[in-house]
Amino acid sequence: MKQLKRYAIILVLFGLIALFSALSPYFFTQQNLTNIFVQQSYVIIAAVGLSFVMISGGMDLSIGYQISAVGVTTAALVKWAGLPFPTSLAIGMAMGVFLGAFNGWASITLKVHTLIVTLGTMTIFQGLSYIISRQSVILNLPPAFKFFGQGFLFDFLPFSVVLMAVSVGIGSFILNFTWVGRQIYGVGSNEEAARLSGVNVKAIRMLVFSICGFFVALSAIVLFGRSGSASSSTGPGVEFTAMTAAILGGVSFKGGEGKMWGLVTGVLILGVLSNGMQLVGLNTYVQYIVKGFVLLLAVGFDLLQKEGLAKGALRVSAKQAA
Amino acid sequence: MGETVLSLEGITKVYPGVVALKDFSLDFRQGEVHAILGENGAGKSTLIKIVAGAVEPNAGFIKIGDQSFARLSPQQARSLGIEVIYQEFNLMPSLSAAENICYGQKTGRFASQRAMERKAKALFDEFEVAIDPRALVRNLPASQQQIVEIAKAVSRSARILIMDEPTAPLSIAEVEHLFKLIRKFRELGTTIIYISHRIDELFAISDRVTVMRDGRFVATRETESTTRPELINLMVGRELKEAYPERTRAPGETVLELRGVTGNGDSDISFELRSGEILGLAGLVGAGRTELAKVIVGAARLESGRMLIDGRPVSIRSPREALSHGIGLIPENRKEEGCFLEMDIGWNISFASLRNISIGPIVGRKKEKALATGYRDLMRIKAPTLEQKVKLLSGGNQQKVVLSKTLAAKSRILIFDEPTRGIDVGTRQDIYRLMDDLTREGISILMISSDMEELLGMSDRIVVIAEGRVAGTLEREGFSQRAVLELASGGSYKETA
Ligand SMILES: Nc1ncnc2c1ncn2[C@@H]1O[C@H](COP(=O)(O)OP(=O)(O)OP(=O)(O)O)[C@@H](O)[C@H]1O
Numbered sequence: 120m121k122q123l124k125r126y127a128i129i130l131v132l133f134g135l136i137a138l139f140s141a142l143s144p145y146f147f148t149q150q151n152l153t154n155i156f157v158q159q160s161y162v163i164i165a166a167v168g169l170s171f172v173m174i175s176g177g178m179d180l181s182i183g184y185q186i187s188a189v190g191v192t193t194a195a196l197v198k199w200a201g202l203p204f205p206t207s208l209a210i211g212m213a214m215g216v217f218l219g220a221f222n223g224w225a226s227i228t229l230k231v232h233t234l235i236v237t238l239g240t241m242t243i244f245q246g247l248s249y250i251i252s253r254q255s256v257i258l259n260l261p262p263a264f265k266f267f268g269q270g271f272l273f274d275f276l277p278f279s280v281v282l283m284a285v286s287v288g289i290g291s292f293i294l295n296f297t298w299v300g301r302q303i304y305g306v307g308s309n310e311e312a313a314r315l316s317g318v319n320v321k322a323i324r325m326l327v328f329s330i331c332g333f334f335v336a337l338s339a340i341v342l343f344g345r346s347g348s349a350s351s352s353t354g355p356g357v358e359f360t361a362m363t364a365a366i367l368g369g370v371s372f373k374g375g376e377g378k379m380w381g382l383v384t385g386v387l388i389l390g391v392l393s394n395g396m397q398l399v400g401l402n403t404y405v406q407y408i409v410k411g412f413v414l415l416l417a418v419g420f421d422l423l424q425k426e427g428l429a430k431g432a433l434r435v436s437a438k439q440a441a
Numbered sequence: 442m443g444e445t446v447l448s449l450e451g452i453t454k455v456y457p458g459v460v461a462l463k464d465f466s467l468d469f470r471q472g473e474v475h476a477i478l479g480e481n482g483a484g485k486s487t488l489i490k491i492v493a494g495a496v497e498p499n500a501g502f503i504k505i506g507d508q509s510f511a512r513l514s515p516q517q518a519r520s521l522g523i524e525v526i527y528q529e530f531n532l533m534p535s536l537s538a539a540e541n542i543c544y545g546q547k548t549g550r551f552a553s554q555r556a557m558e559r560k561a562k563a564l565f566d567e568f569e570v571a572i573d574p575r576a577l578v579r580n581l582p583a584s585q586q587q588i589v590e591i592a593k594a595v596s597r598s599a600r601i602l603i604m605d606e607p608t609a610p611l612s613i614a615e616v617e618h619l620f621k622l623i624r625k626f627r628e629l630g631t632t633i634i635y636i637s638h639r640i641d642e643l644f645a646i647s648d649r650v651t652v653m654r655d656g657r658f659v660a661t662r663e664t665e666s667t668t669r670p671e672l673i674n675l676m677v678g679r680e681l682k683e684a685y686p687e688r689t690r691a692p693g694e695t696v697l698e699l700r701g702v703t704g705n706g707d708s709d710i711s712f713e714l715r716s717g718e719i720l721g722l723a724g725l726v727g728a729g730r731t732e733l734a735k736v737i738v739g740a741a742r743l744e745s746g747r748m749l750i751d752g753r754p755v756s757i758r759s760p761r762e763a764l765s766h767g768i769g770l771i772p773e774n775r776k777e778e779g780c781f782l783e784m785d786i787g788w789n790i791s792f793a794s795l796r797n798i799s800i801g802p803i804v805g806r807k808k809e810k811a812l813a814t815g816y817r818d819l820m821r822i823k824a825p826t827l828e829q830k831v832k833l834l835s836g837g838n839q840q841k842v843v844l845s846k847t848l849a850a851k852s853r854i855l856i857f858d859e860p861t862r863g864i865d866v867g868t869r870q871d872i873y874r875l876m877d878d879l880t881r882e883g884i885s886i887l888m889i890s891s892d893m894e895e896l897l898g899m900s901d902r903i904v905v906i907a908e909g910r911v912a913g914t915l916e917r918e919g920f921s922q923r924a925v926l927e928l929a930s931g932g933s934y935k936e937t938a
């Protein structure tokens with residue numbers, strides 16, 4: 120039963136790949152497939168962060184502007200303050216963790232749902248980002264910065280894809296194998312039961328937001344590195360892509376549910392869709408509509424699967440019982 | 442005895458890996474109280490869910506009057522006059538008690554708030570329980586929620602009233618009120634289907650008892666002409682000796698001492714718990730026992746007073762700190778506070794002891810599996826695999842998972858809040874033996890229980906709480922139902938029936 124549900128979303132991905140391969144000769148080429156991965160790597164990295172928050176039962180709407188703020192800060196430190204790139208990078212990453220922790224702290228202190236808290240902090244981070252960038256575009260980022268978005272390891276492995284794979288690996292490891300990961304699922308699944316079982320719920324909340332901030336900051340470096348310049352308008356919107364991907368991949372809105380592989384598949388579905396539609400020549404707005412429908416379909420399909428399977432399994436075991 | 446109002450014919454219900462009901466047939470007569478008895482997971486709740494239209498059977502018929510159905514919808518069931526008090530609460534937590542009771546009833550287009558509250562108040566008065574009709578249900582303790590649940594069902598005129606373990610969180614005083622109500626309904630010709638694991642209740646209230654085992658019909662007996670041992674034998678399919686363990690060992694040093702503990706509605710509570718002792722906490726619904734447990738484990742604020750562990754004052758501000766002081770709690774409300782319904786059995790059992798089975802940050806899968814298997818066997822958790830989600834288990838089996846989770850954490854002081862709620866007699870014996878073994882190892886148990894037999898049978902001493910204060914302490918020699926109830930009700934208790 121679980122197995123089949125797992126297939127559902129992977130089948131959708133393969134179906135889309137088959138469809139676009141048939142529609143465009145340029146789709147199923149190594150060049151293009153690599154492109155999809157490179158284009159989506161920053162979304163996946165951010166989605167890894169978001170999944171920690173979502174699995175613990177929360178939501179983070181502010182990640183788009185976190186990306187923006189971290190990106191322009193790092194760029195400003197390199198280009199305007201003249202700091203060496205590694206130092207700027209370290210400060211940028213620390214800033215990401217700090218912004219995440221701020222979200223965690225605010226939601227603990229205010230005791231309101233994280234959706235609302237991050238709706239507020241989203242605006243704060245937006246302001247922060249525009250103040251730091253002085254509403255200008257910081258051009259010509261140094262090569263080391265660009266390497267995160269454009270570089271290759273051993274001349275063939277895109278560095279951003281490597282970072283993505285490592286992020287997914289670390290994320291899966293924490294969530295699936297450690298006791299902290301268990302506690303994160305526990306808080307998302309039943310907060311009160313987790314608290315009475317001795318989980319420090321506040322600490323978990325701080326932790327998931329900090330982890331989220333870390334991955335989001337990494338995502339920012341990759342994204343800004345790829346574009347080679349920094350502006351405050353880069354980043355916003357990622358929160359919805361990442362959220363859509365997470366839901367496509369089976370991360371529940373209510374928390375306590377979701378796996379990394381599903382998330383990656385979700386992002387790839389969205390990536391394949393926009394890349395394929397581009398190649399086929401659909402315009403951007405038609406693409407939006409299609410993406411929206413895919414999300415609705417995926418959710419509906421998932422529900423149908425659950426019900427249909429339950430009935431199927433019933434028939435099977437009824438036969439066995441008889 | 443009246444004519445048949447409801448008959449089940451060859452009902453079968455299969456879940457993946459479990460046959461919950463197999464070719465089950467039974468007739469219910471008008472104006473009878475028909476009890477259903479069976480071990481945890483025997484299929485009792487599934488049976489009544491089918492009658493109520495909440496679950497669709499795979500085969501068989503439900504005959505009501507002269508109509509025959511292959512399945513019912515909840516609306517149909519209700520319009521046929523079937524009302525159910527489910528084992529798991531079915532209330533709307535964000536509505537008030539009064540609103541819950543009147544929910545979905547035709548009280549005119551605009552239900553007047555005042556009228557609803559009056560109606561609710563009248564029903565609560567029958568139970569002699571002071572529940573504020575305006576209180577939000579989510580803020581009520583489990584026992585009061587249960588009374589709201591009962592009031593909701595009885596306030597609608599039903600032809601068939603089904604009660605799935607209505608008394609599990611109630612104490613004997615409220616149970617008597619419930620029985621009075623049931624008798625009143627029986628007079629009016631209502632058929633009552635009554636499920637409970639407290640066998641003495643069946644003798645007090647039922648006309649006939651049907652025993653089921655592993656989803657099958659075993660036997661129906663006239664209550665008058667059967668005995669407790671016979672019912673138990675039918676139910677478990679083997680000889681079962683019911684006895685409380687002999688409590689001989691003298692308790693040791695004081696391990697936990699409360700001095701004037703005030704908070705969460707309780708005031709000035711003082712008592713001590715000794716090593717290897719089972720201390721019973723008795724009281725009526727709403728007396729403040731669960732509230733006290735919450736204060737002890739730091740889940741609610743201690744306003745004043747002191748707590749000492751091994752003679753040293755401690756400050757416990759969260760359940761995590763309580764655990765690090767060696768205090769574990771088995772909460773009263775398994776669904777809300779005890780288990781993780783969406784997670785599997787093994788995951789749940791290991792949750793409170795993750796660090797003990799981890800190597801560094803990594804959870805040891807082998808140790809986890811061993812732990813879970815151990816407790817499944819010890820508690821006889823009935824499930825196809827350890828990977829079964831807890832939400833798919835029967836109520837009693839969920840309770841066993843919650844017990845296992847807390848026990849696995851190996852605390853020295855255990856607070857059991859209604860530990861055997863919803864657990865069948867066979868497993869109860871196992872749990873009693875286990876509690877005895879634990880105390881022999883020097884572990885101390887504070888047991889909150891509304892089950893009078895259990896309280897008198899298992900406790901070494903009983904502290905009675907009434908209206909948030911200690912009303913008295915009973916030593917083993919002074920144990921009697923009467924003594925407990927007199928203290929619990931502030932001396933106003935009169936023996937009835
Ligand atoms: N939705 C479900 N999916 C799978 N199995 C289920 C489901 N509901 C019930 N079961 C299984 O069916 C069996 C009968 O369950 P049921 O709840 O009827 O037991 P019960 O007699 O009411 O037990 P208890 O005394 O513990 O309340 C159990 O083994 C239970 O695990």
Ligand SMILES: [Mg+2]
Pocket residue numbers: 485486487528605835836837
């Ligand atoms: Mg049941």
